[in-house]
Amino acid sequence: MSIREVRLSTTPTPEAIADLRLGDIVYLDGLMYTAREGVYMRALEDKANIPMELPSQSAANFHCSPAAAIREDGSYDMGAVTATASFRFAKWLPEWMAKTGAKLIVGKGGMTSKDYRDYFVPNGAIYLTTVGYGTGALLGRGVERVEAVHWNEELGLAQAMWVLKCNKMGPFIVASDLQGNCLFERENAKIAENIAQAYEGTRPATLKRYGETDDRSDEVI
Amino acid sequence: MIPAELIQSTARVLMDKAAIEIPQDYLDGLQRAAETEDGDLSSFVLRAMLENYEAAKEDRRAMCGDTGVPRWFVKLGNEAQVEGGMVALEAALRRATAEATNSVPLRPNRVHPLWRTDHDNNVGIGAPEIEYGFEPATPEYGGAWIDLITVHKGGLFGTDYRMLFPSDGIEGIKRFYLDSLMAFGKRGLACQPAIIGIGLGGSKDICMTLGKRASTLRIVGSRNSDPKIAQMEDEFKELGNSIGMGAMGFVGKNMVIDCNIEVGYCHTGGMPMSVHAFCLSSRRAVARIHADGRVEHRTDPDWFTPYQRRETVDWPAHQEAAE
Numbered sequence: 001m002s003i004r005e006v007r008l009s010t011t012p013t014p015e016a017i018a019d020l021r022l023g024d025i026v027y028l029d030g031l032m033y034t035a036r037e038g039v040y041m042r043a044l045e046d047k048a049n050i051p052m053e054l055p056s057q058s059a060a061n062f063h064c065s066p067a068a069a070i071r072e073d074g075s076y077d078m079g080a081v082t083a084t085a086s087f088r089f090a091k092w093l094p095e096w097m098a099k100t101g102a103k104l105i106v107g108k109g110g111m112t113s114k115d116y117r118d119y120f121v122p123n124g125a126i127y128l129t130t131v132g133y134g135t136g137a138l139l140g141r142g143v144e145r146v147e148a149v150h151w152n153e154e155l156g157l158a159q160a161m162w163v164l165k166c167n168k169m170g171p172f173i174v175a176s177d178l179q180g181n182c183l184f185e186r187e188n189a190k191i192a193e194n195i196a197q198a199y200e201g202t203r204p205a206t207l208k209r210y211g212e213t214d215d216r217s218d219e220v221i
Numbered sequence: 222m223i224p225a226e227l228i229q230s231t232a233r234v235l236m237d238k239a240a241i242e243i244p245q246d247y248l249d250g251l252q253r254a255a256e257t258e259d260g261d262l263s264s265f266v267l268r269a270m271l272e273n274y275e276a277a278k279e280d281r282r283a284m285c286g287d288t289g290v291p292r293w294f295v296k297l298g299n300e301a302q303v304e305g306g307m308v309a310l311e312a313a314l315r316r317a318t319a320e321a322t323n324s325v326p327l328r329p330n331r332v333h334p335l336w337r338t339d340h341d342n343n344v345g346i347g348a349p350e351i352e353y354g355f356e357p358a359t360p361e362y363g364g365a366w367i368d369l370i371t372v373h374k375g376g377l378f379g380t381d382y383r384m385l386f387p388s389d390g391i392e393g394i395k396r397f398y399l400d401s402l403m404a405f406g407k408r409g410l411a412c413q414p415a416i417i418g419i420g421l422g423g424s425k426d427i428c429m430t431l432g433k434r435a436s437t438l439r440i441v442g443s444r445n446s447d448p449k450i451a452q453m454e455d456e457f458k459e460l461g462n463s464i465g466m467g468a469m470g471f472v473g474k475n476m477v478i479d480c481n482i483e484v485g486y487c488h489t490g491g492m493p494m495s496v497h498a499f500c501l502s503s504r505r506a507v508a509r510i511h512a513d514g515r516v517e518h519r520t521d522p523d524w525f526t527p528y529q530r531r532e533t534v535d536w537p538a539h540q541e542a543a544e
Contacts, residue, residue, distance in 0.1 A: 132266060
Protein backbone atom coordinates (compact mmCIF):
# COMPACT_ATOMS: atom_id res chain seq x y z
CA MET A 1 0.00 0.00 0.00
CA SER A 2 1.40 3.39 -0.92
CA ILE A 3 0.83 6.24 1.49
CA ARG A 4 -1.09 9.19 0.11
CA GLU A 5 -0.43 12.78 1.22
CA VAL A 6 -3.24 15.35 1.29
CA ARG A 7 -3.46 19.05 2.11
CA LEU A 8 -6.69 19.93 3.85
CA SER A 9 -8.35 23.15 4.97
CA THR A 10 -9.45 23.48 8.61
CA THR A 11 -12.81 24.53 7.14
CA PRO A 12 -13.04 21.60 4.73
CA THR A 13 -15.77 21.01 2.16
CA PRO A 14 -17.93 17.87 2.54
CA GLU A 15 -16.32 16.59 -0.68
CA ALA A 16 -12.80 17.00 0.69
CA ILE A 17 -13.77 15.02 3.80
CA ALA A 18 -15.52 12.31 1.78
CA ASP A 19 -12.37 11.87 -0.29
CA LEU A 20 -10.18 10.97 2.73
CA ARG A 21 -9.17 7.34 3.26
CA LEU A 22 -7.95 5.61 6.41
CA GLY A 23 -4.18 5.94 6.62
CA ASP A 24 -3.90 9.07 4.45
CA ILE A 25 -1.30 11.57 5.66
CA VAL A 26 -2.82 15.04 6.10
CA TYR A 27 -1.31 18.53 6.37
CA LEU A 28 -3.61 21.30 7.58
CA ASP A 29 -4.02 24.92 6.49
CA GLY A 30 -6.11 27.55 8.25
CA LEU A 31 -7.23 28.22 11.81
CA MET A 32 -7.36 25.41 14.35
CA TYR A 33 -8.38 25.84 17.99
CA THR A 34 -7.44 23.73 21.00
CA ALA A 35 -10.27 22.48 23.18
CA ARG A 36 -10.06 19.72 25.80
CA GLU A 37 -11.74 19.12 29.18
CA GLY A 38 -11.31 22.69 30.44
CA VAL A 39 -12.88 24.31 27.38
CA TYR A 40 -15.61 21.65 27.12
CA MET A 41 -16.64 22.09 30.74
CA ARG A 42 -16.62 25.88 30.51
CA ALA A 43 -18.58 26.02 27.25
CA LEU A 44 -20.98 23.12 27.77
CA GLU A 45 -21.47 22.86 31.53
CA ASP A 46 -20.90 26.48 32.62
CA LYS A 47 -22.57 27.72 29.40
CA ALA A 48 -19.93 30.38 28.74
CA ASN A 49 -20.08 32.03 25.31
CA ILE A 50 -17.52 30.52 22.94
CA PRO A 51 -15.22 33.41 21.97
CA MET A 52 -14.97 32.42 18.27
CA GLU A 53 -17.28 32.14 15.29
CA LEU A 54 -17.58 28.39 14.79
CA PRO A 55 -17.48 26.68 12.37
CA SER A 56 -16.95 29.59 9.93
CA GLN A 57 -13.55 30.49 11.41
CA SER A 58 -12.52 26.91 12.10
CA ALA A 59 -14.06 23.45 11.99
CA ALA A 60 -10.94 21.82 13.47
CA ASN A 61 -10.82 20.97 17.18
CA PHE A 62 -7.35 20.01 18.42
CA HIS A 63 -7.06 17.96 21.63
CA CYS A 64 -3.89 19.73 22.60
CA SER A 65 -2.10 21.95 25.05
CA PRO A 66 1.01 23.42 23.48
CA ALA A 67 4.36 23.85 25.18
CA ALA A 68 4.08 27.60 24.88
CA ALA A 69 4.37 30.73 26.96
CA ILE A 70 2.80 34.19 26.93
CA ARG A 71 5.50 36.85 27.24
CA GLU A 72 5.15 39.93 29.46
CA ASP A 73 4.55 42.11 26.39
CA GLY A 74 1.62 39.87 25.42
CA SER A 75 3.43 38.12 22.58
CA TYR A 76 3.52 34.33 22.32
CA ASP A 77 6.42 31.91 22.37
CA MET A 78 5.17 28.78 20.59
CA GLY A 79 7.36 25.75 21.16
CA ALA A 80 6.28 22.17 20.62
CA VAL A 81 2.73 21.04 19.89
CA THR A 82 1.34 17.55 20.44
CA ALA A 83 -2.03 16.05 21.17
CA THR A 84 -3.46 14.39 24.23
CA ALA A 85 -5.45 11.12 24.20
CA SER A 86 -8.95 11.82 22.88
CA PHE A 87 -10.99 8.90 24.24
CA ARG A 88 -11.51 10.76 27.54
CA PHE A 89 -13.48 13.47 25.78
CA ALA A 90 -16.24 11.24 24.38
CA LYS A 91 -18.48 12.52 27.16
CA TRP A 92 -18.56 16.04 25.71
CA LEU A 93 -17.90 15.58 21.98
CA PRO A 94 -21.46 14.92 20.70
CA GLU A 95 -22.75 18.15 22.23
CA TRP A 96 -19.61 20.04 21.20
CA MET A 97 -19.96 18.94 17.58
CA ALA A 98 -23.64 19.89 17.48
CA LYS A 99 -22.84 23.30 18.95
CA THR A 100 -19.73 24.17 16.91
CA GLY A 101 -20.06 22.24 13.66
CA ALA A 102 -16.58 20.76 14.09
CA LYS A 103 -15.67 18.51 11.15
CA LEU A 104 -12.12 17.57 12.08
CA ILE A 105 -11.35 16.21 15.52
CA VAL A 106 -7.58 16.14 15.86
CA GLY A 107 -5.91 14.31 18.72
CA LYS A 108 -4.09 11.25 19.95
CA GLY A 109 -5.24 7.67 19.45
CA GLY A 110 -8.69 8.20 17.99
CA MET A 111 -12.10 7.18 19.33
CA THR A 112 -14.01 3.91 19.10
CA SER A 113 -15.87 2.96 15.92
CA LYS A 114 -19.05 3.28 17.97
CA ASP A 115 -18.24 6.94 18.61
CA TYR A 116 -17.61 7.40 14.91
CA ARG A 117 -20.91 5.80 13.93
CA ASP A 118 -22.94 7.51 16.68
CA TYR A 119 -21.94 11.14 16.19
CA PHE A 120 -18.99 11.62 13.81
CA VAL A 121 -20.72 10.19 10.71
CA PRO A 122 -24.09 11.96 11.30
CA ASN A 123 -22.18 15.25 11.66
CA GLY A 124 -20.03 14.63 8.58
CA ALA A 125 -16.90 14.66 10.73
CA ILE A 126 -13.74 12.56 10.75
CA TYR A 127 -10.82 12.01 13.13
CA LEU A 128 -7.20 12.91 12.45
CA THR A 129 -4.54 11.48 14.73
CA THR A 130 -1.17 13.05 15.41
CA VAL A 131 1.88 10.91 14.63
CA GLY A 132 4.31 9.24 16.98
CA TYR A 133 3.58 10.29 19.53
CA GLY A 134 4.60 12.93 19.20
CA THR A 135 6.09 15.02 16.45
CA GLY A 136 5.93 18.12 18.64
CA ALA A 137 8.69 20.05 16.91
CA LEU A 138 7.35 19.34 13.41
CA LEU A 139 3.84 20.43 14.38
CA GLY A 140 5.25 23.50 16.12
CA ARG A 141 6.87 24.49 12.83
CA GLY A 142 3.47 24.28 11.17
CA VAL A 143 2.07 27.02 13.42
CA GLU A 144 2.49 30.23 11.45
CA ARG A 145 1.30 32.31 14.38
CA VAL A 146 -0.88 32.30 17.47
CA GLU A 147 -4.05 34.23 16.63
CA ALA A 148 -5.41 34.38 20.17
CA VAL A 149 -5.52 32.63 23.52
CA HIS A 150 -8.97 32.59 25.12
CA TRP A 151 -9.87 31.76 28.73
CA ASN A 152 -6.26 31.72 29.83
CA GLU A 153 -7.14 33.55 33.05
CA GLU A 154 -9.93 31.12 33.87
CA LEU A 155 -8.34 27.84 32.79
CA GLY A 156 -4.56 28.30 32.87
CA LEU A 157 -2.15 27.94 29.93
CA ALA A 158 -2.54 24.17 29.55
CA GLN A 159 -6.35 24.21 29.33
CA ALA A 160 -6.86 27.56 27.56
CA MET A 161 -8.33 27.80 24.05
CA TRP A 162 -5.37 28.46 21.75
CA VAL A 163 -6.21 29.63 18.23
CA LEU A 164 -3.43 28.60 15.86
CA LYS A 165 -2.85 29.68 12.27
CA CYS A 166 -1.65 26.51 10.53
CA ASN A 167 0.49 26.46 7.43
CA LYS A 168 1.01 22.96 6.07
CA MET A 169 0.88 21.75 9.65
CA GLY A 170 1.45 18.03 9.99
CA PRO A 171 1.79 15.17 9.62
CA PHE A 172 -1.58 13.84 10.77
CA ILE A 173 -3.10 10.47 9.84
CA VAL A 174 -6.74 9.90 8.87
CA ALA A 175 -8.07 7.56 11.56
CA SER A 176 -11.80 7.47 10.71
CA ASP A 177 -13.92 7.87 7.58
CA LEU A 178 -17.51 8.76 6.71
CA GLN A 179 -18.49 5.08 6.85
CA GLY A 180 -17.45 5.05 10.52
CA ASN A 181 -14.42 2.81 10.01
CA CYS A 182 -11.65 3.03 12.60
CA LEU A 183 -7.97 2.78 11.59
CA PHE A 184 -6.81 1.65 15.03
CA GLU A 185 -9.45 -1.08 15.31
CA ARG A 186 -8.49 -2.31 11.85
CA GLU A 187 -4.86 -2.61 13.04
CA ASN A 188 -5.95 -4.24 16.32
CA ALA A 189 -7.80 -6.93 14.38
CA LYS A 190 -4.75 -7.72 12.27
CA ILE A 191 -2.51 -7.92 15.34
CA ALA A 192 -5.00 -10.08 17.25
CA GLU A 193 -4.33 -12.96 14.86
CA ASN A 194 -0.76 -13.33 16.19
CA ILE A 195 -1.20 -12.69 19.88
CA ALA A 196 -1.59 -16.31 20.91
CA GLN A 197 1.96 -17.23 19.93
CA ALA A 198 3.45 -14.39 22.01
CA TYR A 199 1.40 -15.51 25.04
CA GLU A 200 2.27 -19.17 24.67
CA GLY A 201 3.68 -20.58 27.91
CA THR A 202 2.56 -17.64 30.08
CA ARG A 203 0.05 -17.96 32.89
CA PRO A 204 -2.65 -15.68 34.31
CA ALA A 205 -1.95 -14.09 37.69
CA THR A 206 -2.86 -16.07 40.80
CA LEU A 207 -4.44 -13.01 42.43
CA LYS A 208 -7.24 -11.64 40.23
CA ARG A 209 -8.63 -8.11 39.99
CA TYR A 210 -12.25 -6.96 39.88
CA GLY A 211 -13.41 -6.21 36.37
CA GLU A 212 -10.40 -7.79 34.74
CA THR A 213 -10.55 -9.11 31.18
CA ASP A 214 -8.36 -11.91 29.89
CA ASP A 215 -9.44 -11.28 26.30
CA ARG A 216 -6.56 -9.55 24.59
CA SER A 217 -8.70 -8.48 21.67
CA ASP A 218 -10.36 -6.03 24.10
CA GLU A 219 -9.16 -2.48 24.56
CA VAL A 220 -8.77 -0.52 27.78
CA ILE A 221 -10.37 2.68 26.48
CA MET B 222 31.71 23.27 48.67
CA ILE B 223 29.44 23.54 45.62
CA PRO B 224 27.67 26.91 45.20
CA ALA B 225 23.86 26.72 45.03
CA GLU B 226 24.00 29.19 42.14
CA LEU B 227 26.07 26.75 40.08
CA ILE B 228 23.51 24.04 40.81
CA GLN B 229 20.71 26.29 39.60
CA SER B 230 22.46 27.38 36.39
CA THR B 231 23.49 23.79 35.59
CA ALA B 232 19.98 22.53 36.30
CA ARG B 233 18.60 25.19 33.99
CA VAL B 234 20.83 23.94 31.14
CA LEU B 235 19.79 20.35 31.87
CA MET B 236 16.10 21.20 31.61
CA ASP B 237 16.75 22.67 28.18
CA LYS B 238 18.83 19.73 26.95
CA ALA B 239 16.37 17.12 28.22
CA ALA B 240 13.41 18.75 26.51
CA ILE B 241 15.15 19.33 23.17
CA GLU B 242 17.92 16.77 22.56
CA ILE B 243 17.02 13.10 22.27
CA PRO B 244 19.75 11.03 24.01
CA GLN B 245 22.11 9.32 21.55
CA ASP B 246 21.54 5.78 22.91
CA TYR B 247 17.79 6.01 22.33
CA LEU B 248 18.29 7.68 18.94
CA ASP B 249 20.61 4.86 17.85
CA GLY B 250 18.04 2.32 19.04
CA LEU B 251 15.24 4.02 17.14
CA GLN B 252 17.33 4.26 13.99
CA ARG B 253 17.96 0.50 14.16
CA ALA B 254 14.22 0.00 14.63
CA ALA B 255 13.43 2.21 11.62
CA GLU B 256 15.81 0.14 9.49
CA THR B 257 14.10 -3.14 10.38
CA GLU B 258 10.49 -1.94 10.40
CA ASP B 259 8.40 -3.17 7.48
CA GLY B 260 4.86 -2.20 8.51
CA ASP B 261 4.03 0.71 6.16
CA LEU B 262 2.26 2.92 8.71
CA SER B 263 4.60 2.11 11.60
CA SER B 264 7.57 2.79 9.30
CA PHE B 265 6.12 6.16 8.42
CA VAL B 266 5.76 6.97 12.12
CA LEU B 267 9.37 6.09 12.93
CA ARG B 268 10.69 8.17 10.04
CA ALA B 269 8.54 11.12 11.16
CA MET B 270 9.94 10.78 14.69
CA LEU B 271 13.54 10.79 13.43
CA GLU B 272 12.75 13.94 11.45
CA ASN B 273 11.14 15.43 14.54
CA TYR B 274 14.31 15.02 16.66
CA GLU B 275 16.26 16.92 14.00
CA ALA B 276 13.66 19.68 13.86
CA ALA B 277 13.74 20.03 17.65
CA LYS B 278 17.50 20.49 17.69
CA GLU B 279 17.53 22.86 14.72
CA ASP B 280 14.80 25.07 16.16
CA ARG B 281 15.86 24.63 19.82
CA ARG B 282 12.24 23.66 20.42
CA ALA B 283 10.92 20.95 22.74
CA MET B 284 10.70 17.61 20.88
CA CYS B 285 7.20 16.87 22.20
CA GLY B 286 4.39 19.22 23.14
CA ASP B 287 3.72 17.11 26.20
CA THR B 288 6.94 17.92 27.98
CA GLY B 289 6.09 15.45 30.72
CA VAL B 290 6.38 15.97 34.44
CA PRO B 291 9.96 17.15 35.04
CA ARG B 292 11.66 15.45 37.97
CA TRP B 293 15.10 15.27 39.51
CA PHE B 294 17.40 12.52 40.66
CA VAL B 295 20.33 13.77 42.70
CA LYS B 296 23.27 11.58 43.46
CA LEU B 297 25.74 12.82 46.01
CA GLY B 298 29.31 11.67 46.34
CA ASN B 299 30.03 10.75 49.96
CA GLU B 300 31.91 14.01 50.63
CA ALA B 301 29.69 16.39 48.65
CA GLN B 302 28.70 19.65 50.31
CA VAL B 303 26.38 22.34 49.07
CA GLU B 304 26.64 25.98 50.02
CA GLY B 305 23.49 26.70 51.99
CA GLY B 306 22.89 22.99 52.55
CA MET B 307 20.31 20.67 51.04
CA VAL B 308 17.45 23.16 51.40
CA ALA B 309 19.39 25.48 49.08
CA LEU B 310 19.89 22.62 46.63
CA GLU B 311 16.17 21.90 46.52
CA ALA B 312 15.35 25.57 46.07
CA ALA B 313 17.84 25.74 43.18
CA LEU B 314 16.17 22.78 41.44
CA ARG B 315 12.67 24.23 41.93
CA ARG B 316 13.79 27.60 40.58
CA ALA B 317 15.46 26.01 37.54
CA THR B 318 12.30 24.01 36.82
CA ALA B 319 10.08 27.10 37.00
CA GLU B 320 12.47 29.22 34.90
CA ALA B 321 12.82 26.56 32.20
CA THR B 322 9.05 26.08 31.98
CA ASN B 323 8.75 29.68 30.90
CA SER B 324 11.90 30.02 28.81
CA VAL B 325 12.15 26.75 26.77
CA PRO B 326 9.05 26.84 26.91
CA LEU B 327 7.70 23.65 28.49
CA ARG B 328 4.04 22.87 28.92
CA PRO B 329 2.97 23.75 32.48
CA ASN B 330 1.65 20.26 33.11
CA ARG B 331 1.60 20.25 36.88
CA VAL B 332 -1.71 20.93 38.55
CA HIS B 333 -3.33 20.24 41.91
CA PRO B 334 -5.06 16.83 41.64
CA LEU B 335 -8.37 18.12 43.00
CA TRP B 336 -8.53 21.87 42.43
CA ARG B 337 -6.59 21.75 39.12
CA THR B 338 -4.68 24.85 40.21
CA ASP B 339 -1.85 25.50 37.72
CA HIS B 340 1.04 27.76 38.70
CA ASP B 341 2.12 27.70 35.04
CA ASN B 342 5.65 26.72 36.11
CA ASN B 343 5.60 22.96 36.83
CA VAL B 344 6.19 23.61 40.53
CA GLY B 345 3.72 22.74 43.26
CA ILE B 346 3.12 20.35 46.15
CA GLY B 347 5.65 17.54 45.71
CA ALA B 348 6.58 18.84 42.26
CA PRO B 349 9.14 18.46 40.87
CA GLU B 350 9.96 15.20 42.63
CA ILE B 351 13.51 15.17 43.93
CA GLU B 352 14.99 11.78 44.77
CA TYR B 353 18.41 11.08 46.23
CA GLY B 354 21.14 8.52 46.05
CA PHE B 355 24.62 8.39 47.53
CA GLU B 356 27.90 6.96 46.27
CA PRO B 357 31.21 6.05 47.90
CA ALA B 358 34.25 8.11 46.90
CA THR B 359 36.19 6.70 43.96
CA PRO B 360 39.93 7.02 43.20
CA GLU B 361 39.06 8.71 39.89
CA TYR B 362 36.54 11.33 41.01
CA GLY B 363 36.86 11.46 44.80
CA GLY B 364 33.61 12.01 46.66
CA ALA B 365 32.99 15.76 46.53
CA TRP B 366 30.70 15.81 43.50
CA ILE B 367 26.98 15.91 42.73
CA ASP B 368 25.23 14.29 39.79
CA LEU B 369 22.10 16.14 38.69
CA ILE B 370 19.77 14.07 36.54
CA THR B 371 16.56 15.39 35.12
CA VAL B 372 13.96 13.12 33.56
CA HIS B 373 10.96 14.43 31.64
CA LYS B 374 8.59 11.49 31.47
CA GLY B 375 4.96 11.48 30.42
CA GLY B 376 2.56 10.39 33.04
CA LEU B 377 -0.74 8.88 31.92
CA PHE B 378 -0.34 5.53 30.15
CA GLY B 379 2.02 2.59 29.90
CA THR B 380 2.65 1.95 33.57
CA ASP B 381 1.10 -0.71 35.77
CA TYR B 382 1.70 -2.54 39.03
CA ARG B 383 0.65 -5.98 40.17
CA MET B 384 1.27 -8.18 43.20
CA LEU B 385 2.42 -11.53 41.88
CA PHE B 386 3.48 -14.49 44.00
CA PRO B 387 6.30 -17.02 43.79
CA SER B 388 3.77 -19.50 42.37
CA ASP B 389 3.21 -17.16 39.39
CA GLY B 390 6.81 -17.75 38.35
CA ILE B 391 8.48 -16.45 35.19
CA GLU B 392 5.36 -17.45 33.25
CA GLY B 393 3.32 -15.00 35.33
CA ILE B 394 5.93 -12.27 34.96
CA LYS B 395 5.85 -12.68 31.18
CA ARG B 396 2.07 -12.58 31.20
CA PHE B 397 1.85 -9.30 33.10
CA TYR B 398 4.59 -7.82 30.92
CA LEU B 399 2.71 -8.75 27.73
CA ASP B 400 -0.61 -7.57 29.20
CA SER B 401 0.91 -4.16 29.93
CA LEU B 402 2.31 -3.87 26.41
CA MET B 403 -0.99 -4.96 24.84
CA ALA B 404 -3.21 -2.77 27.01
CA PHE B 405 -1.22 0.43 26.51
CA GLY B 406 0.31 -0.36 23.13
CA LYS B 407 -3.01 -0.31 21.29
CA ARG B 408 -3.55 3.05 19.59
CA GLY B 409 -0.03 3.87 20.77
CA LEU B 410 -1.19 5.12 24.16
CA ALA B 411 2.25 4.23 25.58
CA CYS B 412 3.97 6.22 22.78
CA GLN B 413 6.08 3.20 21.87
CA PRO B 414 8.58 1.96 20.82
CA ALA B 415 9.77 2.56 24.35
CA ILE B 416 12.44 1.70 26.86
CA ILE B 417 10.48 -0.71 29.03
CA GLY B 418 11.50 -0.76 32.68
CA ILE B 419 10.47 -3.63 34.91
CA GLY B 420 10.65 -3.46 38.68
CA LEU B 421 10.63 -6.78 40.50
CA GLY B 422 10.48 -7.00 44.26
CA GLY B 423 10.80 -4.32 46.91
CA SER B 424 7.71 -3.17 48.76
CA LYS B 425 4.86 -1.81 46.60
CA ASP B 426 6.17 1.73 46.39
CA ILE B 427 9.77 0.64 45.87
CA CYS B 428 8.65 -1.80 43.18
CA MET B 429 7.25 1.16 41.25
CA THR B 430 10.40 3.17 41.90
CA LEU B 431 12.63 0.33 40.67
CA GLY B 432 10.70 -0.03 37.43
CA LYS B 433 10.62 3.68 36.80
CA ARG B 434 14.35 3.94 37.39
CA ALA B 435 14.98 0.90 35.18
CA SER B 436 13.25 2.69 32.30
CA THR B 437 14.58 6.19 32.88
CA LEU B 438 17.99 5.84 34.53
CA ARG B 439 19.47 3.06 32.39
CA ILE B 440 20.41 3.54 28.76
CA VAL B 441 19.57 1.45 25.71
CA GLY B 442 22.05 -1.41 25.46
CA SER B 443 22.91 -1.50 29.18
CA ARG B 444 22.49 -4.81 30.97
CA ASN B 445 21.88 -5.78 34.58
CA SER B 446 25.03 -6.90 36.36
CA ASP B 447 23.35 -10.22 37.25
CA PRO B 448 23.96 -12.35 34.12
CA LYS B 449 20.68 -14.25 34.54
CA ILE B 450 18.69 -11.01 34.74
CA ALA B 451 20.66 -9.68 31.76
CA GLN B 452 19.52 -12.75 29.84
CA MET B 453 15.90 -12.08 30.85
CA GLU B 454 16.27 -8.52 29.54
CA ASP B 455 17.31 -9.84 26.12
CA GLU B 456 14.51 -12.38 26.13
CA PHE B 457 11.85 -9.87 27.20
CA LYS B 458 12.94 -7.38 24.55
CA GLU B 459 12.51 -10.04 21.91
CA LEU B 460 9.19 -11.19 23.38
CA GLY B 461 7.76 -7.65 23.29
CA ASN B 462 8.85 -7.24 19.69
CA SER B 463 7.26 -10.56 18.69
CA ILE B 464 3.68 -9.42 19.35
CA GLY B 465 3.41 -7.91 15.88
CA MET B 466 2.61 -4.44 17.16
CA GLY B 467 4.65 -1.37 16.33
CA ALA B 468 4.48 2.40 16.77
CA MET B 469 0.98 3.80 17.45
CA GLY B 470 -0.38 0.25 17.74
CA PHE B 471 -0.05 -0.25 13.99
CA VAL B 472 1.09 -3.59 12.61
CA GLY B 473 4.85 -3.71 13.06
CA LYS B 474 7.76 -5.35 14.81
CA ASN B 475 9.18 -2.61 17.02
CA MET B 476 7.48 -2.13 20.36
CA VAL B 477 10.47 -2.31 22.71
CA ILE B 478 13.69 -0.41 22.06
CA ASP B 479 15.14 -2.08 25.12
CA CYS B 480 13.98 -3.80 28.27
CA ASN B 481 15.68 -3.04 31.59
CA ILE B 482 14.95 -4.99 34.75
CA GLU B 483 15.83 -3.92 38.29
CA VAL B 484 15.22 -5.95 41.40
CA GLY B 485 14.99 -5.40 45.14
CA TYR B 486 14.50 -7.84 47.98
CA CYS B 487 10.80 -8.31 48.79
CA HIS B 488 8.50 -10.06 51.28
CA THR B 489 9.09 -13.82 51.23
CA GLY B 490 5.47 -14.49 50.22
CA GLY B 491 5.30 -12.09 47.27
CA MET B 492 6.82 -11.10 43.95
CA PRO B 493 5.56 -7.57 43.20
CA MET B 494 6.06 -6.34 39.66
CA SER B 495 5.80 -3.01 37.88
CA VAL B 496 6.09 -2.13 34.19
CA HIS B 497 6.99 1.34 32.89
CA ALA B 498 7.37 2.72 29.38
CA PHE B 499 9.83 5.53 28.64
CA CYS B 500 8.41 6.83 25.38
CA LEU B 501 9.46 8.04 21.94
CA SER B 502 10.59 11.18 23.76
CA SER B 503 12.88 9.42 26.27
CA ARG B 504 14.11 12.65 27.80
CA ARG B 505 16.95 12.68 30.27
CA ALA B 506 20.00 14.85 30.81
CA VAL B 507 22.82 14.52 33.33
CA ALA B 508 25.62 16.70 34.67
CA ARG B 509 28.30 16.10 37.29
CA ILE B 510 29.26 19.15 39.28
CA HIS B 511 32.63 18.94 41.00
CA ALA B 512 33.71 20.83 44.09
CA ASP B 513 36.16 22.90 42.01
CA GLY B 514 33.28 24.18 39.85
CA ARG B 515 33.84 21.94 36.83
CA VAL B 516 30.63 20.74 35.15
CA GLU B 517 30.61 17.66 32.91
CA HIS B 518 27.51 16.90 30.83
CA ARG B 519 26.44 13.42 29.74
CA THR B 520 23.25 11.48 28.94
CA ASP B 521 23.94 8.24 30.86
CA PRO B 522 22.71 8.63 34.44
CA ASP B 523 24.92 5.68 35.47
CA TRP B 524 22.65 5.34 38.48
CA PHE B 525 22.82 1.58 39.03
CA THR B 526 26.37 1.19 40.30
CA PRO B 527 27.45 -1.82 42.38
CA TYR B 528 26.77 0.30 45.46
CA GLN B 529 23.12 0.90 44.45
CA ARG B 530 22.64 -2.84 43.94
CA ARG B 531 24.52 -3.93 47.04
CA GLU B 532 23.34 -6.97 48.98
CA THR B 533 25.71 -6.87 51.94
CA VAL B 534 25.40 -5.23 55.36
CA ASP B 535 28.53 -3.11 55.02
CA TRP B 536 30.24 -1.31 52.18
CA PRO B 537 33.49 0.67 52.20
CA ALA B 538 33.06 4.47 52.10
CA HIS B 539 36.03 4.62 49.73
CA GLN B 540 36.08 2.36 46.72
CA GLU B 541 39.41 0.65 46.03
CA ALA B 542 41.27 1.50 42.84
CA ALA B 543 40.42 -0.82 39.98
CA GLU B 544 43.20 -3.24 39.10
